Amino acid sequence: MKKLINDPTNATSEAVEGFVLAHSDLVTQLDGLVVARAGGAVAGKVGIVSGGGSGHEPLHAGFVGVGMLDAAVPGAMFTSPTPDPIVVATKAADSGAGVLHIVKNYTGDVLNFETAAELADAEDIEVATVIVNDDVAVEDSLYTAGRRGVAGTVLVEKIAGAAAERGDDLAAVTQVATDVNANMRSMGVALTACTVPHAGKPSFELADDEIEIGIGIHGEPGRRRVPLASADEITDMLLDPVVEDLGVGEGEEVLLLVNGMGGTPASELAIVYRHARARLEARGITVARSLVGNYVTSLEMQGASVTVLRLSESMKELYDAPVKTAALRWGL
Amino acid sequence: MKKLINDPTNATSEAVEGFVLAHSDLVTQLDGLVVARAGGAVAGKVGIVSGGGSGHEPLHAGFVGVGMLDAAVPGAMFTSPTPDPIVVATKAADSGAGVLHIVKNYTGDVLNFETAAELADAEDIEVATVIVNDDVAVEDSLYTAGRRGVAGTVLVEKIAGAAAERGDDLAAVTQVATDVNANMRSMGVALTACTVPHAGKPSFELADDEIEIGIGIHGEPGRRRVPLASADEITDMLLDPVVEDLGVGEGEEVLLLVNGMGGTPASELAIVYRHARARLEARGITVARSLVGNYVTSLEMQGASVTVLRLSESMKELYDAPVKTAALRWGL
Amino acid sequence: MTAQLNAAWARRFIDLATDVVTTKRVDLSELDRAIGDGDHGENLARGFAAANRAVQESEADTVGGVLKLVATTLMSTVGGAAGPLYGTAFLRAAKVSNVEAIDAVGVHTLLDAALEGIVARGKANAGDKTMVDAWTPAVEAAGEASAAGESPAATLRAAADAAARGAEATEPLVALKGRASYLGERSVGHRDPGAESSALLLDAAARAAAEDSA
Amino acid sequence: MTAQLNAAWARRFIDLATDVVTTKRVDLSELDRAIGDGDHGENLARGFAAANRAVQESEADTVGGVLKLVATTLMSTVGGAAGPLYGTAFLRAAKVSNVEAIDAVGVHTLLDAALEGIVARGKANAGDKTMVDAWTPAVEAAGEASAAGESPAATLRAAADAAARGAEATEPLVALKGRASYLGERSVGHRDPGAESSALLLDAAARAAAEDSA
Numbered sequence A, B: 001m002k003k004l005i006n007d008p009t010n011a012t013s014e015a016v017e018g019f020v021l022a023h024s025d026l027v028t029q030l031d032g033l034v035v036a037r038a039g040g041a042v043a044g045k046v047g048i049v050s051g052g053g054s055g056h057e058p059l060h061a062g063f064v065g066v067g068m069l070d071a072a073v074p075g076a077m078f079t080s081p082t083p084d085p086i087v088v089a090t091k092a093a094d095s096g097a098g099v100l101h102i103v104k105n106y107t108g109d110v111l112n113f114e115t116a117a118e119l120a121d122a123e124d125i126e127v128a129t130v131i132v133n134d135d136v137a138v139e140d141s142l143y144t145a146g147r148r149g150v151a152g153t154v155l156v157e158k159i160a161g162a163a164a165e166r167g168d169d170l171a172a173v174t175q176v177a178t179d180v181n182a183n184m185r186s187m188g189v190a191l192t193a194c195t196v197p198h199a200g201k202p203s204f205e206l207a208d209d210e211i212e213i214g215i216g217i218h219g220e221p222g223r224r225r226v227p228l229a230s231a232d233e234i235t236d237m238l239l240d241p242v243v244e245d246l247g248v249g250e251g252e253e254v255l256l257l258v259n260g261m262g263g264t265p266a267s268e269l270a271i272v273y274r275h276a277r278a279r280l281e282a283r284g285i286t287v288a289r290s291l292v293g294n295y296v297t298s299l300e301m302q303g304a305s306v307t308v309l310r311l312s313e314s315m316k317e318l319y320d321a322p323v324k325t326a327a328l329r330w331g332l
Numbered sequence C, D: 001m002t003a004q005l006n007a008a009w010a011r012r013f014i015d016l017a018t019d020v021v022t023t024k025r026v027d028l029s030e031l032d033r034a035i036g037d038g039d040h041g042e043n044l045a046r047g048f049a050a051a052n053r054a055v056q057e058s059e060a061d062t063v064g065g066v067l068k069l070v071a072t073t074l075m076s077t078v079g080g081a082a083g084p085l086y087g088t089a090f091l092r093a094a095k096v097s098n099v100e101a102i103d104a105v106g107v108h109t110l111l112d113a114a115l116e117g118i119v120a121r122g123k124a125n126a127g128d129k130t131m132v133d134a135w136t137p138a139v140e141a142a143g144e145a146s147a148a149g150e151s152p153a154a155t156l157r158a159a160a161d162a163a164a165r166g167a168e169a170t171e172p173l174v175a176l177k178g179r180a181s182y183l184g185e186r187s188v189g190h191r192d193p194g195a196e197s198s199a200l201l202l203d204a205a206a207r208a209a210a211e212d213s214a
């Protein structure tokens, strides 16, 4: 294992510390590694909190700031945070207007945020929760844990964050987040596995000529293993199930997010984007907004995911609204 | 070799095409893969052009836009562009106020930009050139090719770009770029090599417990090979020669850039930043500005570089000025 | 009444539990690497080390007092799925054992409460390839042993052995809950890490009880 | 005057040169991988393929006419260090050979002009471990051969053989120019890729001349 770390035990805390120092104009660090918007809760504004295992940077701390998250809760590497720091974040985000928890659909995240919400409720903070589950690689059914939350999370955070910033109340912000989640689907591929520092070896083995389709963002294996193929072919394998599951078609407008898993060069993401866009356009779908880069990563994993979000006029407006965070910034 | 590409021959052109499509609000594509600021040359403004081999994304195309570059010239992978597209870019950037070429100090880049400048001159475009050579890993002497241009290039582009945007004339913009280059030093490390698509195998071999100190950004081997060490120790190996060569000390203000080589997780860059900052502060040096991320990469190489720029008040002002590009954006 | 289990037993249980999850840290993570995200051993080692420290520093003198401390510490140090699940299990167990000593029936009641807590939080059914598949037979075996008049130590031993068999029996199953469920059919042939750690914990409880009554 | 070299020779030269850099593409890049960035073979293969196409499509009927076309095509397709260096070499060679045919002295003049072009652009000295170390002995050998009254073909053969020896002799050198210079002492023991490709190109020129006079 080759990593720029010191003791694996401290990797997360040192990374958070470094991040906060580098972005002290935007964020501040609270107990339990919580990263909160500099200047504290904004009076009258619904607070937005998200969190989850570390190793997905810039998610979530990179999205703390004006127009997006009020606080982020980084857990241990790939491990959901415990309720305590979630409560710390929730308190920091609350100005009396309530707090929305944006939670990726993993048993650990759901259970820990659930407990935190109960604890916050006991302190009279109103908490609403939106579970993000955009990953079409996983079968969704009543009898399973359901679909995972993956790259689309950044879109929920951006758009719900903008709704909160504009002054929507908790119910309205929650509705916006729910709408975004309902209108997006994602699917990812891994070319290589990643290595969690304390594990010291790759999270799964992949032969030199194999790729993993439907990969999650925690180094967990994907839906199926197929031979290495061209970028265009791989893009089709990701995009087609996304489009089909979302049921998006001719005449609709979408946001196309091509997300890097961490170790993939920007040029390769651009190649995937190019083909995905052409394929959407060939179906008569308009790519009205685009986001290409490393937003929801799996450490140094090589690979990418494709997310399609069906856009409404109001979503476009909220997406375009100013944002000022470490990893997403425009208009400010 | 595992990459999200189609035919290696088209990797660069498809990546540029994808990039331009994803950022059509900021840039437009000209002949020879040249990426130019949308809307064309700005009347009365000095044009800023940079370029070089591809594989360093977001450099240079990611920095085309308001407040930074007017045009970028991507060469083949890790290969300097030829003069023709540099001339195309120079013409596109010129509004009559002349054009500054920002060139990384590699024989190929220097020679091709030199020829392009002659050709532009023949068409009555005034061209000035600044050669960036911030890499302290390489001995500088009259008898050698001199120091390489590496991650600091992004700082020259940002700060000179701001000077041009504010209306400085060609001589003044050139002076700003020269000052920035003179006041910064960089040094990098590779944990893994990278693979150029058409080569199909890693650019050098590195054992599982070895790292390469003083790595360049073209997959060329570095200054020396040492055993894998902790992030703090590696950071010292990079930072100390930088500080010494720059001669920066107590009471001075600097910008600290921790640049990822492409395949390194953001969390590891934050860990390097944390220690580099502490070490600078321990010497009484103030880290007044910070930049942490993938700015000048080597495809999927794992590793990082540390750049220190001695800041003057006017440099700070120019650095803070609004910028609106795909990879660097604030204030707009 | 040496046959009853008291706070000393609970302390020794947590001590042995900490030992075993620390020793088996890599093995548990390896099981999790196959069908999950490879952190289960790490999560439990971190959590039990903290829980054990908390227990040692406290003066809790009831079974439930010790277990409650374990519950809150696990809840706030483990994270992931296992943190809330084990946290709730210990919390529910603590609620029904807030006495100085428990007998064999008390052991059954305690284990039953723990299982109920896990199911309440995780909503898994038996056969979903989760820790529930270790706890379900364990509770059943403890019920039979206590009804048959076995000692608390023998009751725990029966539960631990049943849990071990239950953990092994998760191997051919298709996971329907937790991270392993994302693998679908590909989860077949691997043992569920949480079922395995549950068996190890119950074994630690049984060993602590055996020492106690020796 | 069959012994003189004309446009047909130049065309055949470029054809053979394209062949050899294409065949040796991987070997040249491999040399460059050791002490540079591994693209030299790729760069030349791309450039000469374009140059050869340009020559075939053109009606150039002087040695210099052919070489100038090669120069501008290399300049605009190779990139990197080799593009401008070879481009300038061919451009300078073209300038002194803009005639229908050249004799042995003309061959020496042409090679000398090429070397001057390389030095003018790259500022490398002999011994810096660059292509200059192939061209310097080549020009010298051509000077001697032409002065001794050898045929153009024999003059080119002498130059090519000297270039090959010169390329080999770069192995023990420490690089002082180009990308390999960043390696300092670590460049020792590797042959310079540009010197090697220069030797291959001169060999192609000599072979074309030999065919011509056969």
Ligand SMILES: Nc1ncnc2c1ncn2[C@@H]1O[C@H](COP(=O)(O)OP(=O)(O)O)[C@@H](O)[C@H]1O
Pocket: A078, A079, A080, A107, A108, A109, C032, C036, C037, C038, C039, C040, C043, C044, C079, C080, C081, C082, C083, C085, C118, C121, C122, C123, C124, C129, C130, C131, C132, C177, C178, C179, C192, C193, C194, C195
């Ligand atoms: N819904 C659930 N009900 C019961 N047990 C579960 C459930 N989800 C997961 N588990 C258990 O948790 C274990 C995984 O724990 P751990 O690896 O620590 O958490 P995570 O999956 O968040 O990484 C699984 O092996 C399984 O036994």
Ligand SMILES: Nc1ncnc2c1ncn2[C@@H]1O[C@H](COP(=O)(O)OP(=O)(O)O)[C@@H](O)[C@H]1O
Pocket: B078, B079, B080, B107, B108, B109, D032, D036, D037, D038, D039, D040, D043, D044, D079, D080, D081, D082, D083, D085, D118, D121, D122, D123, D124, D129, D130, D131, D132, D177, D178, D179, D192, D193, D194, D195
């Ligand atoms: N200053 C120079 N003078 C002469 N030849 C040089 C000089 N710099 C580099 N070269 C030659 O160029 C060759 C490398 O060419 P190439 O790999 O195509 O370009 P790059 O180094 O830009 O990747 C070297 O092997 C060397 O022979």
Ligand SMILES: [Mg+2]
Pocket: A053, A078, A079, A080, A108, C037, C039, C080, C081
């Ligand atoms: Mg986990």
Ligand SMILES: [Mg+2]
Pocket: B053, B078, B079, B080, B108, D037, D039, D080, D081
């Ligand atoms: Mg090159």
Ligand SMILES: [Mg+2]
Pocket: C032, C036, C037, C038, C039, C040, C080, C179
């Ligand atoms: Mg796990």
Ligand SMILES: [Mg+2]
Pocket: D032, D036, D037, D038, D039, D040, D080, D179
């Ligand atoms: Mg080269």
